[in-house]
Amino acid sequence: MTDRAPQPVDRLLPSDEARDLISLVRDIAQREIRPKAAEEEEAGLFPRKVFTLLSDSGLLGLPYAYEYGGGDQEYEVYLQVLEELAAARLTVGLGVSVHTLAGYALAAYGTEQQRGRFLPAMLGGGLLGAYCLSEPASGSDAASLRTKAVRDGDDWVITGTKAWITHGGVADFYTVMARTGEEGPRGITAFLVPGDAEGVGAAPPEKKMGLKGSPTAQVHFDGVRVGDDRRLGEEGQGFAIALSALDSGRLGIAACAIGVAQAALDEAVTYATQRRQFGKPIADFQGLRFMLADMATQIEAGRALYLAAARLRDEGRPFAKQAAMAKLHCTDTAMKVTTDAVQILGGYGYTADFPAERYMREAKVLQIVEGTNQIQRMVIARHLAGPESR
Structure with missing residues (x-):
């Protein structure tokens, strides 16, 4: 359907x-x-x-x-x-x-x-990009990445494997974080790598429970040579660039989550007003009406949260804490709303004849990508009470 x-x-x-x-x-x-x-x-x-x-x-x-x-x-x-x-x-x-x-x-x-x-x-120009930070052994602990970029004259030679890359294998360019110096965050540098550069390759896409149309794959860099004109920022600045990018990226994930949640709510409302049991639409039963009301309220709250963070960004004010809050709240909301939508549709919600089950499968990944929601809680708490906030 x-x-x-x-x-x-x-x-x-x-x-x-x-x-x-x-x-x-x-x-x-x-x-x-x-x-x-x-x-x-x-x-x-x-x-x-x-x-x-x-x-x-x-x-x-x-x-x-x-x-x-x-x-x-x-x-x-x-x-x-x-x-x-x-x-x-x-x-x-x-x-x-x-x-x-x-x-x-x-x-x-x-x-x-x-x-x-x-x-x-x-x-x-019709190009499509991908962002390469995570690796098979460094996900939430992104500063422990092992991909290396070694200086060779006016070039850099990049070797390593990135994991969980959206658009891996189909992207026209990759923004790649690679180690150029000491261990830890200060030894990482950012590079812009063409997708067709010699030595760039991708593994077969991961088999996922949702988002099957979006390829997620490991990307291999086997001695990929790029000029110093493709180094972005200063040497050793890459991790700071990566975190700054993720602050904005988390707002994108929050907005996507509210989009999925809104689609699930619309599906649930349509079904509940058309499906009749005991002689009347099931939307007339108080239990379902309250579920729909709660779903709509959480969606509106999430939308207001991500827009408030966006306005801070537009004004040039700090917004990292609010971005983490928006990502946390909106993706948790998407998971709850899509689960409730499946429940409202009953048996039909569990079938692929209706999109509710797809929304539920897709919502789950939004609680994981660009920093799990457990990481978002750490970011928020650090801004509230940790020394990094001062």
Whole structure:
């Protein structure tokens, strides 16, 4: 069964331009993404043509500067675009978020020459990016990564394996964190590696419980040679760049989570108002009405939380704590709401004839990616009581 079109969220947007942008995204989602979502996810098909369409429509570089091919949109607007895309198909929403994450190091820490040379193609040239921090033995403890980059004249030679890479094997460029010096966070440097560079390869995609259309794979760097003009930031600055990127990336995950939760709520409301038992719609029973009310309230709270953090970011104010809170709350909400949606649909919710079961499987990974929710709690607590916050 194809996913039903949701009731449009009544959004608070800062300009007519932003309202037109959301209308464009909804039109693309309704015509090009939602009708094929269930079938293509079941078949594990990666929607590369959709990402090409999004690039052609100017939607792959929204929060970046117009002079480099971006959309010059506030993060508050960009995140609401992500929510709309994720509600239609999480593979697409998450993919745009990861692509934006992959471009962050260049946009924020690259030289003017690097930005002018590389960013336009990355933001509007049909390219797709991936972010390479995690490794088979370093996930939450990211500073213990083992991938090495060794200086060889004017080049760097990168060797190692990255794990759990969204778009692994299909990306056109990889932002790679590699060790160039001492152990620990101060010995890590960031590099921009072309996807077709000699020595870059990918393992077969992981077999996942959800997000089957989004390839997640190990990426191998076997003596990959890149020039020093592809080093981003200073030597040893890579870990700080990675953490800064993740602050923004977590907001993207939060917005995607609310998109999935909203889609599940819309499905549950539609079913509950149409399904009749004991002579009336099941939505008339108080137990279900209260479930729907709680689902809607948590979604609105999550949306307000990620937008509040985005506004801090747009104003140039610290937002790392709020980003962690948004990622934590929104992804936990998505898991709870999608589980309740399956319950409301009953036996039908457990079948692939309705999208509720897919939403539930997809929501789970959002509690894990870009810092597990246990890590988010550590980040929040550190800001509240730890010495790092001072």
